[in-house]
Amino acid sequence: MDRVFIGSEAIAAGQLTEHELRRWYRPIFRDVYAARSIDPSLRDRTQAAWLWSKRQGVVAGAAAAAMHGCRWVDADEPIELIAKSARSHEGLIVRNETLAADEVTTVAGLRVTTPVRTAFDLGRHLDPEKAIIRLDALKWATFYSVDDVTRLARRYRGARGTRQLSSLLPFVDGGAASPKETWLRMLLIEAGFPPPTTQIPVMDGWRMLGVLDMGWEDVKIAVKYDGDHHRTNRAQYVKDQRRIRRLEQLGWIVIRVIAEDRREDIIERVRAAIRHRTSPRSTVA
Structure with a gap:
């Protein structure tokens, strides 16, 4: 028995009785079950959504991004499908949208939107702050081409959300290693600073000293987000x-940022560092 399965099919095949199904398994979506003893993962729920669609739907959105290796997608994230039925259910979003053959691929036996089509959908359907985080994370995982996404937007000129997508694409950066790094990078850009370079390698003689989250190499200013691991490890x-x-x-x-820092304080610290570096008396090693 698979971890996730269609209940009516299992009963028809004689794999278990209806009583056993009700007692030992619980539904994820209608007629799609998993054992009560397991906590369904994102992958389980994605498989369940595909089975619910009678194996006809195409996995899209954040679930598709996760299938392509994207991190930072929670196990309880709503599963998005592109399918003919537009009826959504709790934990399931179904979109009745057009898909061309070159916008669909297969991952682990499931039909999934390609990275480019996934980016196209994420940039249109999510609010801007969450969309740029997802677009960055997908770029980190797959190295999709922003130009290809732009071409796909032209294919569907006038589709809902394409204006927002077009406004976000120039800011996509595959060097953001976490959602907080994307948030910090966008905060700096929105404050009027030049877009920082991400993942800056720094050599110390012949050896690699480290890779900086983001910053400006010409003035040797780095901005680093310190996550919880700095407190726990x-x-x-x-x-x-x-x-x-x-x-x-x-x-x-090196300007270190933590979750408790106020936006205004972060911006002022960066501004002060740039003033210091660009003053006539300042020198950069």
Whole structure:
């Protein structure tokens, strides 16, 4: 018995009785079940949605992004399908949209929108802040071409959300390693700073000292988001502290950002660093 299966098919095949189905299994979607003993993963729920569609739907949206290797998609994220039926259910979004043959691929036996079509949908259907986070994460995982997404938007000129998509595409950056890094990068851009370069390698002589989240190489200013691992992993914290000290010795200004920082304070710290670096008396090593 698969982890996720169609209940009526299992009964018809004699794999279990209706009583056993009701007692030992629970529905994820109508007539699609999983054992009560398991907590369905995102992959389980994606498989269940596809089975619910009578194996005709195409996985789309965040679930498709996860199938392509995208991180940061929660297990309880609504599953999106493109299918003829437009009836959505709890935890399931069904869109009756046009799909060309070159916009569909197969991943682990499921029909899934290609990375380019997935990006096209994410940029249209989500609110802008969440959309750019998903677009960055998908770019990190798949290296899809933004130009290809733009061409796909021309194919569906006038489709809902394409104006928002077009406004977001110039800001997509596959160097954002987490949603918080995307948030921080967009905060800097919206504050009027030049778009920072992401994933900046720094050499210390012949060896790699580290890769900076984002910053401006010409003035040696880096902005780094410190996640919870800096609080919970002492060894990592110590390693990062030593790296930052060496970066400062090499002439870098490293601005560390934590979740509790206010937007205004982050912007002012970056502005002060740029003023310092661009003043006539400042020198960059």
